[in-house]
Amino acid sequence: MNEITQRFGKHLGGCFILLVLFWLAGLVLVPNLTMLDFALRPNLPAAQLGGPKDGYLLDNFLYLWNHPSHGWIFLKTVWSSALVTVLTFVICYPIAYWLGQVSTPRQTSALLVLLTVPYLMNEVLRGLSWYIILAFDGPLNAALVHLGLLSEPVRWYGDGGVLAGMAYAYLLFMLLPIYNAVSTLDHAQIDAARDLGAGTVRIHRRVVLPHAKVGIATGCVFTFMLAAGSYMAPALLGAPGSRWFTQLIYDWFFESGNWNRGAAYGVTLLVLCLIAVLGMLRLFQVNLTSAVK
Amino acid sequence: MTNVSTPASNPVRPVSAGRLKTRASRVLDRLPRLAFRLYFAFFLTYLLLPLLILAAATFNRSSFPTIVPWLGTTDMWIAALFRDAEMLKALGSSAVIAAGVIAISLPVGTAAALVLTSLHGRARNILYALMVSPLLTPGVVIGIATLLFWRKVGIGGGVALSILAQSSFIISFVMLMVAARLQRFDRTMEDAALGLGASRIYVFRRILLPFLRPALVGACFIAFLQSFENYNTTLFVRGTETPLTIFIASKVRAGLTPVVNALGLVMMITTLAGAIAWEVIRRRKRIAAGPAT
Numbered sequence: 001m002n003e004i005t006q007r008f009g010k011h012l013g014g015c016f017i018l019l020v021l022f023w024l025a026g027l028v029l030v031p032n033l034t035m036l037d038f039a040l041r042p043n044l045p046a047a048q049l050g051g052p053k054d055g056y057l058l059d060n061f062l063y064l065w066n067h068p069s070h071g072w073i074f075l076k077t078v079w080s081s082a083l084v085t086v087l088t089f090v091i092c093y094p095i096a097y098w099l100g101q102v103s104t105p106r107q108t109s110a111l112l113v114l115l116t117v118p119y120l121m122n123e124v125l126r127g128l129s130w131y132i133i134l135a136f137d138g139p140l141n142a143a144l145v146h147l148g149l150l151s152e153p154v155r156w157y158g159d160g161g162v163l164a165g166m167a168y169a170y171l172l173f174m175l176l177p178i179y180n181a182v183s184t185l186d187h188a189q190i191d192a193a194r195d196l197g198a199g200t201v202r203i204h205r206r207v208v209l210p211h212a213k214v215g216i217a218t219g220c221v222f223t224f225m226l227a228a229g230s231y232m233a234p235a236l237l238g239a240p241g242s243r244w245f246t247q248l249i250y251d252w253f254f255e256s257g258n259w260n261r262g263a264a265y266g267v268t269l270l271v272l273c274l275i276a277v278l279g280m281l282r283l284f285q286v287n288l289t290s291a292v293k
Numbered sequence: 294m295t296n297v298s299t300p301a302s303n304p305v306r307p308v309s310a311g312r313l314k315t316r317a318s319r320v321l322d323r324l325p326r327l328a329f330r331l332y333f334a335f336f337l338t339y340l341l342l343p344l345l346i347l348a349a350a351t352f353n354r355s356s357f358p359t360i361v362p363w364l365g366t367t368d369m370w371i372a373a374l375f376r377d378a379e380m381l382k383a384l385g386s387s388a389v390i391a392a393g394v395i396a397i398s399l400p401v402g403t404a405a406a407l408v409l410t411s412l413h414g415r416a417r418n419i420l421y422a423l424m425v426s427p428l429l430t431p432g433v434v435i436g437i438a439t440l441l442f443w444r445k446v447g448i449g450g451g452v453a454l455s456i457l458a459q460s461s462f463i464i465s466f467v468m469l470m471v472a473a474r475l476q477r478f479d480r481t482m483e484d485a486a487l488g489l490g491a492s493r494i495y496v497f498r499r500i501l502l503p504f505l506r507p508a509l510v511g512a513c514f515i516a517f518l519q520s521f522e523n524y525n526t527t528l529f530v531r532g533t534e535t536p537l538t539i540f541i542a543s544k545v546r547a548g549l550t551p552v553v554n555a556l557g558l559v560m561m562i563t564t565l566a567g568a569i570a571w572e573v574i575r576r577r578k579r580i581a582a583g584p585a586t
Contacts, residue, residue, distance in 0.1 A: 003411045003412060003413075004407075004408055004411045004412075007411050007483075008407070008411075008493055008497065009492075009493035009494070011493075011494070012493055012494055012497055015404070016404035016407055016408050017404075017408065019400060019401045019404040019405070020401070020404055020405050020408050022401065023401050023405065023460075023461075023464050024423055024424070027427075027439065027457060027458075027460060027461035027464075028423070028426065028427055028461060029423075030442055031435075031438035031439050031441065031442035031443070031461075032434075032438045034438065034441045034442040034445065035434070035437055035438040035441050035442075038441050091336065091339075094329065094332060095333070095336055098329070098333075109572055109576070112572075113565075113568045113569060113572055114337075114340065114341065115340065116564075116568050117344070117561065117564050117565050117568055118340065118341075118343075118344055120518055120564040120567070120568065121344075121522070121557070121560050121561055121564055122521065122522030122524070122537070122538055122541075122560075123522055123524055123538070124522075124524050124538045124541045124542050125347065125541065125557045125560065126343070128347065128541065128545060128553065128554075128557065129343035129344060129346060129347035129557075130343055131545060132346060132347060132350055132358055132359055132360075133342075133343060133346055135359060137359065137361070138359055138361065139346060139359065139360050139361050142361040168339070168343065171340070200325060221429065222428075222429075225429055225430075225431055226431075228431060229430075229431020229432055229433050229434065229525060230525065231432075231433055231524070231525045231528060232524050232525065232542065235542065236542065236545055246431075246433045246525070249433060249437070250433075250528070250529075253437070253529065259441065262437065263437060263441060266433065266434050266437040266438070269431055269433065269434055270430060270431070270434045273429065273430065273431055273434075274429075277429050288421070288422055288425065289418065289421060292425045292428060292429070292469070293469065293473070
């Protein structure tokens with residue numbers, strides 16, 4: 001506190017502190033605490049609020065526990081998000097390495113422009129393009145049948161569609177951090193390893209990957225969080241059999257009108273992401289300050 | 294030269310690098326490069342083909358956006374775009390929200406970066422974790438939490454609530470960008486100006502703000518793009534308002550026509566032009582700054 005008023009004076013410093021307070025309290029902390037408060041209370045008509053039935057209970061969380069179909073969707077969301085994370089990593093790592101160590105400056109900037117265009121456009125349009133491709137009468141089925149790889153069209157909407165759409169939608173969030181990390185590696189280290197007799201696999205395992213650790217951690221953290229919290233991809237590319245946890249939350253709010261239970265599901269999703277973030281940071285032995293820059 | 298490359302005509306090949314190479318091992322040597330080329334082609338296809346199909350479907354006469362079967366080339370859907378009152382209204386709604394988000398997140402994000410960089414040690418780490426936490430929170434959860442709290446205060450779903458909810462995490466982006474620039478700020482300049490009798494507000498206005506200008510311009514773009522493309526958070530706080538992403542997604546469920554593709558095409562061309570312009574300006578600046586940087 002003192003440092004700030006000393007540096008900027010009472011008026012300016014006070015103004016800064018007020019703005020930060022408005023953000024952290026009004027838009028971050030208190031809303032999340034309100035969500036927790038809602039999650040722990042039963043869903044009552046306005047007249048009964050504060051009455052004998054009102055109070056803190058775990059009912060809304062137990063509902064999730066007691067309904068295997070919802071619990072199953074939760075587990076599937078976790079598992080699929082992890083799969084999306086691994087898939088995007090596998091797709092991105094070679095490109096990130098090429099961008100960071102091999103390509104010429106001109107190639108780098110050309111590819112970066114090509115990469116940014118789909119991601120400056122909005123997420124819904126990215127999903128929409130996959131919606132068109134994967135349609136039953138769409139180009140993918142037409143091409144595969146034409147080439148003789150399929151004897152009849154396949155219904156792609158569902159788990160496969162969601163996975164493809166998500167990997168596509170969040171590619172850049174994995175690629176950019178890894179590219180940033182790889183590009184800071186001195187190429188002489190790779191040459192040295194090669195001169196000492198290391199093969200390609202070993203160079204990546206012992207030199208490049210450890211160096212890119214921070215970028216990989218950042219990419220994984222963001223991709224997992226975005227996938228687990230996505231509503232667009234499952235809504236557009238899913239089928240009734242591939243429901244996502246966020247769709248359950250939406251339904252509690254706007255279909256069933258049970259905001260308390262929706263809040264409990266929201267808290268569950270938040271805790272899941274918190275555990276995933278902390279777990280991954282620990283796994284990669286990276287601290288938050290270097291992971292999110 | 295020709296003899297060297299054909300072992301049959303010249304059984305005793307000159308041994309280069311102390312190692313005999315059979316044809317099989319030479320093919321093996323090229324295999325990784327070939328595999329990478331294939332993979333690179335696959336990557337570019339995966340990245341760009343969806344967008345090309347999205348764009349191409351704009352010109353198909355078919356009333357559902359697709360490229361198979363091709364029912365004839367037309368520009369009717371582009372013409373229809375500029376007559377679509379609903380879509381233009383959605384565009385306006387998104388623009389108002391984005392303007393509001395910029396108006397809030399630039400000053401608050403700057404204040405947050407200044408407060409953060411004035412602190413040291415443990416306080417700074419805790420504050421940092423708190424300030425980046427919205428980036429690690431799923432968008433759906435931010436939407437719910439904002440809705441639950443601000444409705445209690447009397448602000449229900451709509452433009453104002455969308456601005457607040459989006460600002461909650463977009464401020465984090467602004468904070469990070471400004472903080473990155475601040476790392477290169479020379480604090481002795483402040484002290485010198487104060488020593489020469491400038492007031493603290495004058496120092497802020499004439500030294501710190503001009504120094505931060507590039508970061509603020511960048512942050513302004515990021516804030517706009519993030520707000521404009523947001524779907525997951527806005528879905529929960531929009532009330533009866535229909536910003537562009539919500540509008541497109543609702544079209545997908547009920548009555549999708551290539552008008553949406555026409556919109557995608559316009560956005561794609563705009564962003565491509567913007568990205569290239571940005572890259573050109575950056576390169577010019579780098580050349581102007583001298584070959585050393």
